[in-house]
Amino acid sequence: MSTAIEPVDVHTDPPRVRPQGFWQREGADNAKRNLALLGVLILLLVIGAITAPEIFLDGEHLWNNELTVLTQASSIGVLTVGMTFVMISGGIDLSVGALLALASVWCTTVATQSYGAGSMIFTALAVGAGAGLINGALISYGRLVPFIATLAMMLSARGLAQSISGSHTQINHDTFINGFAADKIAGVPWVVVIFLAVVAVGWVLLNRTTFGRRTVAIGGNAEAARLAGINVRLQTVLLYVLSGICCGIAALIVVSQTTSGSNTHGDLYELDAIAAAIIGGTALTGGRGTIVGSLLGVVIFTQITNLFVINNLQLDLQRIIKGGIIVVAVLIQAFRVSSLWRKPSTS
Template identity: 70%
Template sequence: MNEPSPTSEARAPEAPEAHPPARPEPSRVVRLLFEGGIGRNMGLVAVLVLLAVVGVVTAPQTFPTASNLLTVLTSASIIGVLTVGVTFVIIGGGIDLSVGKVMALASVWATTVATQSFGALVMIFCALAVGVGAGLINGVLIAYGRIVPFIATLAMLISAQGLAELISGRRSQIVTDPVIAAIASTRILGIPLLVYIFAVVIAVGWVVLNRTTFGRRTFAIGGNPEAARLAGVDVRRHTVLLYVVSGLCCGIAAIMIASLTTTGSSTHGTLYELDAIAAVIIGGTLLTGGRGTLIGSILGVLVFTVITNLFVLNNLAIEVQNIAKGAIIVVAVLIQARARRSSTT
């Protein structure tokens, strides 16, 4: 008998490989709603509608009036401007705890007797310069000094608070310049000028974030800074610019709050940084960076402002208001974590 050659040996048929069932691709509508952020924004709009219903039921004589609506928008405008800058920083993978006290420092510096003697333009320039300068220091410490953003901006918060108290002697400085004082009282078509300033900052921020190379690089750095570096992005320089943008927003907000309160004070902006960060979080921006929407952040500001307005109109304790805000933040973070786990499975 001839022995079979090695090449002609019979082999047992191999079992077909088991492949997991292919997951259906999400539809275009689903991708648009959830990957593009529209779904999250619509959820915040639904929350605003629910809060409006609560306001109409609990305070029917005051909440649904035009004057109260303008009060809400005016209250949201200052924190909203700060939130625009914070959104850029967090999308870029950072954090800025100093925005409230940098705004206070800018308001104090712009309202000293010496500064006011030079007129409104110099006051505005000083406020913007202080904000940009503080942002530049934050950015350099973080990008080139390699200090953790939390620590660097916390140090700036403390330093700005101390410097504001030193300059003002812990006293409120009265705004005597009529041009600055008139900003908050001026209305165009019945809407306060502060709201228009807020809208312009939102529009410019949205265009920069979504329609420019600067915005694309911000998302890239927040998502994966090493990949962005290998793609040719100067990560350190861009990080500095993100904190400069945040500082610029602080300078704008300083002029707004100085006009609204007719004072420059070291007490301005207390805990504003927490409100701004909370608004960014519930607006859908990831704390780890790389994903977020400016419109979502602004809707977050409006949610918190309406909640505050409802508590004031119904004479409820500030402690309960803070508990409600904290609960909203926790729920928003849990939703983010669940969404990230779902996207990676």
């Protein structure tokens, strides 16, 4: 006599077995973490007011400085949105920085052939999406570990970008693309508006669609998600395509800011994106993460860099401090995850 397996509704009951009250505690934990991140951001502003009062205690200078922070965070922030989705699913994408470089070189090559801004935008997005499709196919159907597949893509994309550009910086003369960084709307640069728009779309996608719920389900337990009727392979491919599209958008932002495409763009951006997502609470093991947390992680990470630059700290010291911040964030995350999974006492 066979026993039928009852279907699991992933929209209301995630496939991974959670302790009683897990989701309520996780929601409260997310809210507390985001408040803590806001507290850290305020603390950084206080530190800025102490170390550089001429900037942080003057309203106009403070506004301009924070706009600079958001402008600097825009490209990495867009990459972090895509990275957050990939990490929530239990994956990783080491190729985002190299794909940014490849998309920047390819789209500026199109520009030199006088095809215009529309073709540049299409090329950047197509290059990112195509590379993401390859990543996802290798992982889902080639059964490669995400670390290996995206590492190989990182090396290949960086090499291809160098080959296309001939190791030369390609100047972009398209005024529409360059205007993303130069022009403003209501005093805010367009690159910041684009960044915040990507964040908003990412939040809706993760929290208000079946795509987001399937992503979380796969990160919680891929096999249980498969038994619940989710096409895990297709979903994984789509997630890496999404990450690639974010790379294309970030490439357009960097091209606008530097007015050029180069195979050196995006160097180590993948580490900054991963670090920002971790600081924002995205679990390396998958199944947990929020777009709001990642946004705060990006801003905090960039604000720290801004303080380093203002106070003329050496680059090696900056990297040491950033590395320590990442370690602390992972340790805090591990402690919180273990406390969430701890079953409440009945005594």
